[in-house]
Amino acid sequence: MQRFFRSSKVKFAGLIIAALLSGILFAAFTNSSSSFFTSIVSVVFSPLDKAAAAVSRYADAFKISFRSSSVYVDKIEELEKELNENTQKLADYEKMKMKIKDYETILELKKRNPDFELCYGMVISRDAADAGSSFVLDVGSADGVSVNDPVICSDNVVGIIKKVNTTTSVALTVLDARLNIGAYEVRTGEKGIASGSAKLQKDGLLKLSGLKSTTAIVSGGIVSTSGAGGIFPSGIIIGTVTTVEDDVADTSSYATVKPACNIAELTGVFVITSFPGQGEKNVSLIE
Amino acid sequence: MYYSKKNILHSGAVILIILLFSLFQNTAGILPAPFGARAFLLIPLAVYIGMFERSVKGALFGAFIGILWDISSAKDGYFALMMFLTTFFCSLMISYLMRENFVTAFVLTLFCLAVNISIYILVFYTFSGVKNISPFIFRFYIPSFIYTLILSPFQYYLIKAIYKTVKTTGEYAYD
DSSP, rough: OHHHHSSHHHHHHEEEEEEHHHHHHHHHTTTTTTOOHHHHHHHHHHHHHHHHHHHHHHHHOOOOOOOOOOOOHHHHHHHHHHHHHHHHHHHHHHHHHHHHHHHHHHHHHHHHTTTTTEEEEEEEEEEEEEOOOOOOESGGGGGTTTTTOEEEETTTEEEEEEEESOEEEEETTTOOTTTTTEEEEEOOOOOEEOOOOOHHHTTTEEEEEOOOOTOOOTTTOOEEHHHHHHHOOOTTTEEEEEEEEEOOSSSSEEEEESSSGGGGGOOOOEEEEEEEETTTOOOOOOO | OHHHHHHHHHHHHHHHHHHHHHHHHHHHSSOOOGGGGGOOTHHHHHHHHHHHSSSSHHHHHHHHHHHHHTTTSTTTTHHHHHHHHHHHHHHHHHTOOOOSSSHHHHHHHHHHHHHHHHHHHHIIIIITTTTOOOHHHHIIIIIHHHHHHHHHHHHHHHHHHHHHHHHOOSSSSOO
8 A cells, every 4th residue: 555655657657646735736827717727729710610610500500402313423422512512601690690780789788888898709608517607709809709798699687607718718607506696676776786697597587686585576577787896897787587475584675687688599799898887896876 | 660550550540440430529519419418429428548558648638538629618627637547547447357358348428428417417416516417417428327337238339349440569458
């Protein structure tokens, strides 16, 4: 047993563990939350993630029909080739259409908030082990993205950047129970905290908690960010109220909220890399 | 010289397998997700590489698996350490305590999956202050555990076939 622990294998393994732990500590104490090993590997291998995501999206859009005839074999092959090319063009067209639609809605946001700096990112992969539907974007510190930058889609809240590598970043979604957003209901002005919930996540809903027991919020109400905490700018829509219920833990109530964006089918999002009041904890709330 | 070329080919093949399974696991839409469950393909892969490599080199492959997984994870370094330890543990088990066969592969996969998922839930949910995590466990992690276990025998025979094809000399399972 002693000889085993003195062997060069164990000493080498100990060196590797020390290197990995130092990477973890480096990630914990730097602003990017990313270790040097991961940053280096992500620069090299993130293009593969992008390619795999593109293949997956192409496979979904790909449709092919076969005709069989022993007489017109050449004609059939020619038509199949033309069909494949047109299908590829159609898939590219649909992608561009989606991107233009995203840019059009963001244009309205930008007109209302000219001080916002935005960065467009495509969803390329996700952490399979995370039940909170976090995802990876193809933009990172090289594009000006930082930890805690808000992520939006079509003028609606999607989540927040949690980790930044050089060319990629990881975002937590609003459905994640670890993310809390200062929010208010637009009609009544009542404030609360929007956060994910293990019980509601499967149904694609989040919870607006901290409401009064005599709340006037009803189904159909619009929930928006309040700007409290300086993480999210105020006035960005989170979702719509579906139900209002009493909290079993205390005398308050909570509302279940359906996010305005379809989190499961996101392909492209915008990261707000800079906005007035970002990082200021005592930002004035609802306007 | 011949030995080095074989070694390089072997290492290249292992790295390619790791990349492929990383893409299969982390890209949405490639693998089906029955009832919302996901297959954690990289954990059985780390187990089988640890079993077939049986050396510190295998553990380094395990660290590489973890670093690739960390790219899409919100907390850095966790999977690098866990996959390294998983591969190292499995290589030690096969070297000193067990024989390499389908039964030991399944037992090690089951054990390593359970331990990895449990520690993940503890670190990322319980210690992060998330309350009432039982829906996550019963609606996501247990179905994903079962789904991964169901796929693991196919993964085992595939990896075994690849190792037999691209074998090399040295302290490996197939000399």
